[in-house]
Amino acid sequence: MDLRSLVKSYLTGLVAQGKKRLALEDEARSILRKWMLAARRGGDEAGSLGGKGPAQEVQIDAGAEGIKVSLREMVGDVADTPPETPEKVPVFFRPAGRTREEIWEQAKKLLLRWEPLRELGTLRDKMVWGEGAPEADIIFVGDAPNYYDEQEGRPFCGEAGTKLDEMLRAMGLARKDVYITHLVKYRPKMPRQTTNNRAPDAEEIRLSLPVLEFEVRYVRPKVIVALGVVAARGIIGQGELPLSAYQQMKGLSYCGSSVVVTHHPSYLLRTSILAERRKLWEEMLRVMELAHLPISAKQRGYFLPKD
Secondary structure (H helix, E strand, O other): OOHHHHHHHHHHHHHHOOOOEEEOOHHHHHHHHHHHHHHHHHHHHHOOOOOOOOOOEEEEEEOOEEEEEEHHHHHOOHHHOOOOOHHHOOOOOOOOOOOHHHHHHHHHHHHHOOHHHHOOOOEEEEEOOOEEOOOOOEEEEEOOOOHHHHHHOOOOOHHHHHHHHHHHHHOOOOHHHOEEEEOOOEEEOOOOOOOOOOOOOHHHHHHHHHHHHHHHHHHOOOEEEEEOHHHHHHHHOOOOOOHHHHHHOOOOEEOOEEEEEEOOOOHHHHOOOHHHHHHHHHHHHHHHHHOOOOOOHHHHOOOOOOO
C-alpha cells in the first residue's frame, strides 16, 4: 500500500466516524499544506478518492489558523511523491470516539475493515481481540492467535492458555485482572490449513504494531510481558536476536511501560527442568515487582530446591 492509499484510508475512516477536527503538529501541517498546493496546481485531475461527486471535507485545526480542505485536495498529489521505501511507509491506527468506551468499541470495528492488514491477503478473516481489564497494570502479549484462539474468539486458549492461567494463579491473579492480547490479531494463513499454525512474518507484525500501540496507550499498564521471541522482536525491535538476548536486556520499555521478556507459555509444555521453570518464575516475580504487587514468601520460594 502506497502513502496515498494510507492517507486516504485514514482520513476517510475519520470522516466515516463523524470526525470533523484533527489536531496537527507543525511538521504535519506543513506537509499537508504542500500537498494541497500541489493538488490545486494540478486542478481537478490532480487526484481523486475513486468516486464521482463532491469531495468529502474535514476541518483541519491548525491552531489559530483554520484550514478547510477536501480529502481530495489532501491526497491528490501523493501518488506523484516518490515513495521512500514502500515497506517503511508508516501506518496509523486512530479510532475516534467521545468516551473511552466508545473509542474502544470503535477500535474493534475499525480493525475489522482496516486496509493495511486486509490487503495483505496473508491473514485469516476472524479477528481475535484482546481480553481482560481495560485499565490493567499488566499486559501479556503473544505473537498471533492459534487454531484454538480462532475457534473461541479469545486469546490464549488451548493448552498454552491453560499454562498461562496457571501462571496467573501462581501470581495471585486471574484473566480479569490483567489484559491479554497478541501482536497480530488474526491467525496467519497457511496452505491447506487445518489446526496447524505459523508465526506472523515481519510485514504482518509491522502493520499490526499500530494496533498494539493503541491498546497499550489505552490501557496504560505498568508492565508489558512479551511472551516468546516473536513478541519480543515485535515490541522491542533490535533484529532477529534469540530470546536469551532479549531476556538479558535491562530497562526495556514500550510506549512508556516497562517490558519483561519471557518464554511463551507453550514452553512449559515442553520442559520439566526445574531450573528452567524457576527462571521463568523469576521473570514473573520481576513483573509483580514492577506492577507493585505483593509477593509472599511462598511465592518467592516456588521452584527452589527443598532443604
